[in-house]
Every structure is written in structure tokens, then in C-alpha cells.
Amino acid sequence: MLPDLDHTPWPPEVAAHYRAAGYWRGQTFGSLLTALTAAHAGRTAVIGEEARWTFAELDDRAHRIAAGLVARGIRAGDRVVVQLPNVPEFLAVIFGLWRAGAWPVFALPAHRESELRHFAGQAEAAAIVTVGVHERHDHAATARAVADDVPSVEHVLVLDTPEWAELAGTAPRELPDPDPEGVAFLQLSGGSTGLPKLIPRTHDDYLYSVRESARICRLRPESVYLAALPVAHNYPLSSPGVLGALHAGAASVLSPRPDADTAFRLIEREHVTITGVVPPLAAAWVQAAARTTRDLSSLEVLLVGGAKCGRELAARIGPALGCTLQQVFGMAEGLVNYTRLDDPEELVLGTQGRPISLDDEIRVVDEQDRDVPPGETGALLTRGPYTIRGYYRAGAHNATAFTADGFYRTGDLVRRKPSGHIEVVGRAKEQINRGGEKVAAEEVEDHLMAHPGVLDAAVVAVADQYLGERTCAYVVAAEGAAPTAPELRKFVRQRGIAAFKVPDLVEIVPAFPVTGVGKTSKRELRAALSELAALAPDLKG
Ligand code: OOB
Secondary structure (H helix, E strand, C coil), X not given: CCCCCCCCCCCHHHHHHHHHCCCCCCCCHHXXXXXXXXXXXXXXXXXXXXXXXXXXXXXXXHHHHHHHHHHCCCCCCCEEEEECCCCCHXXXXXXXXXXXXXXXXXXXXXXXXXXXXXXXXXXXCCEEEECCEECCEEHHHHHHHHHHHCCCCCEEEECCCHHHHHHHCCCCCXXXXXXXXXXXXXXXXXXXXXXXXXXXXXXXXXXXXXXXXXHHCCCCCCCEEEECCCCCCHHHHHCCHHHHHHHCCCEEEECCCCCHHHHHHHHHHHCCCEEEECHHHHHHHHHHHCCXXXXXXXXXXXXXXXXXXXXXXXXXXHHHHCCEEEEEEEECCEEEEECCCCCCHHHHHXXXXXXXXXXXXXXXXXXXXXXXXXXXXXXXXXXXXXXXXXXCCCHHHHHHHECCCCCEEEEEEEEECCCCCEEXXXXXXXXXXXXXXXXEHHHHHHHHHCCCCEEEEEEEEEXXXXXXXXXXXXXXXXXXXXXXXXXXXXXXXXXXXXHHHCCCEEEEECCCCCECCECCCHHHXXXXXXXXXXXXXXXXX
């Protein structure tokens, strides 16, 4: 079994190559912000609904927050769960943590108590940074409940409180710059087995992907990036995201919500040039664009990714929104693919792009890990200068999630074009991609099984016109018990999980199909139920 390391390093000779090739440059996020501020001090860096900060202001806030965190006992290497909505403070907080040498653990606003407890517990977090009531949920109360349960959590820091104002007003001080090859933060995996794993990303590896993403998306100081999706997610964070925008000396607009009304208002007001959405949102924006009175003419590029963007939708985006479509297929574990802005239309509409780096190694393999012939479908394996070699403290899981020679098993089924562009054609992992939001089947099954009236549960994807996929939970009731579908959905919700993980459909069935051999594995069972769901038109709602 592999050891439970915080961070599985790249082999020394591989790391030496990444340095020599100029991918890893020995810069940290804190020192990057210092350099950006020297170059662009008076330019706008971040725009919220009300606030508007220059690079110099962001830099000053990050310095003060770093000093305030250190004064409260946060030390280099401490993990700090950050659960913030799309507000400018998000950037001040994460750069403050970076300058203090602490590691943000990026929770999404949608996460609830059970997920936060898992992240904080798994990371042995020292603190949680969050907001008060946001979108009718009391995040501060949730964070305090988590802090009561997780002994390592000593501080719950809530924005817009007197305590926070004091922390954020601390006099700046010099702090030692952390190791650029060390961990910068922990990102969340979509997960397939049980609870989401934590992904350790280093300053060097992540900055490489940010720098190249900004270049590939042609960001320049005059660009304006709109973060429409929750900014803690890897996609709006770094593909090219708010970090790519900062890197280019450009401004980022943080949209409180992703809907067309809100986004179009901000696009018009701030002359947004580039943004990124998931396919269902792209479809909604395409529809809304037909009847909007907003001026969207500043928009040059719309990135679409997180889930497969079908060709029909892809073809409508450019004409409807008056911009160039750029497909992006990425993962928090590392590898990111983009269609290039000068790619022929066939590749832009029909593929999910090609890797960022010449040193992104791609293998497309069969079930025995043998390479399939070029152009054929297989499972995507990858390793490279910004793809992790192991999850955080997850030795047993790492033994199966990676090959012995360090390739990450993405769980995606793909085909590769002669140009190197990748078409995503399916998935081999036990995960539902609900319009870009990832749901691990096992995680939801475990919550269902906690109900005394549930004997067994299997969660599968069903096709959905809007989201691409929705979740369907098949449930076998315990003898004498007959929980109803609404009861089970309520039960799961009350266990404190993100709303997007609550099963969309619950089907109570007398028994699960079994093979001739007897009891099926969960994997076979899910496959059988997926077929059943595909055949039952009334389930597709
Ligand atoms: C992004 O990151 P994650 O970590 O939430 O999810 C990664 C998974 C991929 O393994 C794949 O299954 C799916 O999401 N995915 C796509 C896709 N983009 C992501 N499947 C089909 N087509 C696409 N274009 O989702 C993410 C990270 C960075 C940039 C963009 C997306």
C-alpha cells in the first residue's frame, strides 16, 4: 500500500525537466501578486457588485489579512477551509493565506455541514473562513457546528464582522515566502468512490497552468474576465479564470449568480471580454440572448466546459452571443485542454480541445491499460507538469487512481484526433456529471443507506435535456419499511449535503437485478440500472 502523503512529489528527474523547460519558475502566488502590483498598481484588479479594487488595493488587503492570520496563530502549512461566494474578498483571503504560507481548502458555497466536516476533518484544518447568511443559508452557523465537531478547527472567521474587520486591518509585515515547489492549496475532486478527495496543488505547477491558460485564451491587460460560476472551482479560478486574468494584468468581475440576467447586466456594465460557463448555462444564455436588451458586444470569447458541450449547442453559441466559442475540458487534478482561438471550426465544434503543454502525456487505453489504436475510444490516462501524482493523505486510493508509473486515471472515455484534440465520449467512473456539478454515486448511496428503511441503494445518471444528466437513486426498502421518495430526498438533504447531490429521482424497487453468479458488484448493478433508466422514458422527466 502507498503511504498517506500530503503531497506525492514528481520523480526528481521529471521535476528537473519541468524546471529546465521553464514550466516551474520558482514563484509563489504571494510573490506573483507583488510583481503584478509593481507592474499594474493603479489598474483595476477585481470588481464586485459594489467594490472595485486596484492591484495595489488587493495587494494591501492580502498583506494585512496575512499579517492578521499570523497574529491569530495561523502558521505556514496550516490548512484553512475557505467557503466564500463570489465576492472580491475571496481573492484577498486566498492571497492572504498564501502569503501566510497557509493552504486554502476550496469549499463551494453549495457545500453543507457534512461536506465541510469531511474537508475540515480530512485536512485537519486550523480554521474556516466563511460569510454570514448568504442565499438564505447561515454559513457562519454551519462553520461553527463543524468547528465543534472537528478538534483541529480553532477559528471560525466570518467576513463582515467586527472581528474580521480587525483581522483585515492588521498592519502588514514581512513574512517568509513559502517553498514554490510545496503545496499551495487543496482543491476538491469530483469524487467517484465515497467522499471527495483533496487535491494538493503546488505554487509552481498551478502557476504554470494559469500562465499558459492566460496565453491560450489571449488575455491582455485590457481584457475583463467575468467569473459567473462559483469562483472557488478550478474552472473559474484558473481556466483561465480570475487567476489567469490577474496574471495578465486584467480585471475580474465576480458575479454573485450565473443566470443570464445578472451576467448580461455585468457584461454590459463592465465591458466583459471573456467568461466561462457550463453547457446548461451556455444553453440558457443562448436563449436569453435572443431577447435581451443588454449590449453584449464587448464579449469576445465564451469558454464552455465542465461537462460535454454537444455539437448542436456548440454551433449556436457564436451566432447567438456574437463571440468565439472556446471549449475547455479540465479537471481539478491537473490536465486542462482548450480548443485554440484559431482552430478550424470542425475542431472547435467537435472536440473538447488539446492539452495546454507539450509535456502533458496522454494515453488512451483499454481495460488492461493497453494503448488503443489511434482514433479509437478508450480511457484517458495522463501525467504532466501540472497533474498531481497523488491525492492528499490517500495512499490506498492512490494505488488505484494512478498507474504504477504515475499516470492519473481520469475516468473519462475519449477519442483522439490526429491533431491531438480530444473528444470526450463518455465516462468510466462512478460519477454523475449534473451540468458540470460532479456527484459521486457512492457518497449519495451512503447517505441513503443511513436511513433505517433503506436496505440497499444505487445512484445512477439519467439523461436530461437541460443538465445533460440528472441523478436517479434506486432504492430497495427494508422489510416492513416503506419510505417514500419525497421522504428519502428530505432525509438526504437534512444530512447536510449540497442541494445538487440530493437525488433528482428516487425509484423504490422490490429488488435489484442480479447476475447468474448471484450478487452483483455495485459497478455492475449501476451499469444494469443505467440501462434500465435509459429504457424508461417516464424516468427522464
Ligand atoms: C472541471 O473540473 P472537475 O474537477 O470539476 O471535473 C473534471 C471532470 C473531467 O474528468 C470530466 O469528467 C468532466 O469533469 N469534464 C468534461 C469537460 N470538462 C470537464 N467532460 C466533458 N467535456 C468537457 N468539456 O470540470 C474543469 C476544470 C477546469 C476547467 C474546466 C473544467
